[in-house]
Amino acid sequence: MTGVRIAGVGLTHFGEHPERTGRDLFAEASATAFDDAGVDRDDVDSLYYGNFMGELSEHQGHQGPLMAEAAGIRAPATRYESACASSGAAVRQAVKDLRNGEEDVVLVGGAERMNNLGTAGTTEALAIAADDLYEVRAGMTFPGAYALMARAYFERYGGSHEDLAHVAVKNHEHALPNEFAQYQREITVEEALDAPTVADPLSLYDACPITDGASAAVxxxxxxxxxxxxxxxxxxxxxxxxxxxxxxxxxxxLARTPAAERAAEEAYADAGVDATDLDLAEVHDCFTIAEVLALEALDFYAPGEAVGAARRGETTRDGDLPVNLSGGLKAKGHPVGATGTSQVVEMTRLLRGDHPNSDAVPDADRGVTHNAGGTVASTTVHVLEVSR
Structure with a gap:
């Protein structure tokens, strides 16, 4: 069995790109990844591509070969769909196939075009990642679902909306120097607390934005x-x-995410590490409460302890465990199918030392990425290490 290396990575700017198609976005991200890798496109054995809502947002299924063409490769291509964990699942499959010798070079990535649907249309499209029979038909949306999880957490362990506001403030601060981030602007705790309520106890700044973008890695x-x-x-x-x-x-x-706990346990055992060996994390903070749940599932904190981590300064760029130095989904953005690979891209840049926030972790050797689908019904976790 062979190890797996990340030869090159690429991103588009995350934000609103109403004039661009998904294939155009992925062409840019993959071209950057190939330039970074210095690997010939003819050497690519497969493309593993994550996308969630292409049929709804672009009336386009069968996106694997379409994106292979956009990337300039002729290799077999497969689309992976696991809601917001789509390209995280694609990365996992690529790692497994590279290890067992079935592949030597895999282009992995994802893209999503969302803003062309508008807020209502995007909300409706995202809702199909929930249970249609028992949740969607009853009017459930993901802001409402995560609000229920936040309320359950507060009732069981304590914590407050102000604790969550500190998560949002931290991630906006981390996004400031990230040229790929959708929101490169600061917010204050007061602004977060005074923002319009989306689903009690969550307000506007507790939620990630609607985002177009693409990511790729060789x-x-x-x-x-x-x-x-x-x-x-x-x-x-x-x-x-x-x-x-x-x-x-x-x-x-409701106040824990067992899918993420199991994914982390498997990834840690696979890498031969535990949480204390990791220097930083990129986690799936589609809502601020999701970051709290992720940190506990990843075993950085015991249940009930992560809610105050950002307020205490433990997960900031100057803290003992910097979390979401990219800005996270909250400020960097969340183009659903691209997010899992984009976390791997950002972690790679942070560990290589060429990320604008690498100076916060100059001695970092190991990091973890956590990508979740739906209300964490699906989760992938990856451990990345600098090979000395």
Whole structure:
């Protein structure tokens, strides 16, 4: 079995691109990744591509071969769909196939075009990641679902909306120097608390934005990297995936995310690490409460302890565990199908030292990415390490 290296990465700016198509966005991200990797497109064995709502937003299914063409490759291509964890699942499959020798070079990535649907249309499209029979038909939206999870958390463990406001403020601050971020502006705790309520106790600044964008990474086997003298200092050493019941009323817990716990346990065992060995994290903060739940599922905090982490300064760029130095989904943006790979892209840049926030973690050797679908019914977790 061979190891897996990240040879090159690429992103588009995350934000509103009403004039651009998904294939145009992915063409840009993949071109950047190939330029970064220095790998010939003819060497690519497969494309694994994440996308969630292409049929709704662009009336386009069968996107795998379409995106291979956009990327300038002729390799077989497969689309992966796991709601907001779509390209996280694509990364996991790429890692597994590279390790077992089925592939030597895989282009992995994702894209989503959302803003052309408008707020109401995007909300409706995203809702199909919930249980249609038991949630969507009853009027459930994801802001409402995460509000229920936040209320359950507060009732069981304590905490407040002000604790969540500190998460939003932190992630906006982290996004300031990130040229790919949708929101490069500061907010205050007071602004977050005074913002319009979306679903009590969550307000506007507790939610990530509607985002267009694409991400891509060229993954190679260690054997290929050695043979072709590819400069790829960051390796994927752990991968894990977990699942849970789709609808909230079928869950044993609302204030915990067992799918993420299982994914983390598997990824840590795969990499031979535990949470104390990790220097930083990129987690799926589609809502501020989601970051809290992720940090506990990843075993950085015991249940009930992560809600105050941002307020205490522990997860800021100057804290002991910097979280979402990219700005996270909250400020960097969340083009659904692109998010999982984009976390891997940002972590790679942070560990290589060429991210604008790398100066916050100059000695970092290991990081973890956490990508969740729906109300964390699907989760992938990846451990990345600098190979010395």
């Amino acid at each position: 993954l190679v086997s260690e054997d290929y990297a050695d043979e072709h003298d590819v400069d790829a200092p960051v390796a994927v050493t752990g991968t894990g995936q977990g699942g849970d019941r789709m609808a909230l009323q079928g869950r044993e817990y």
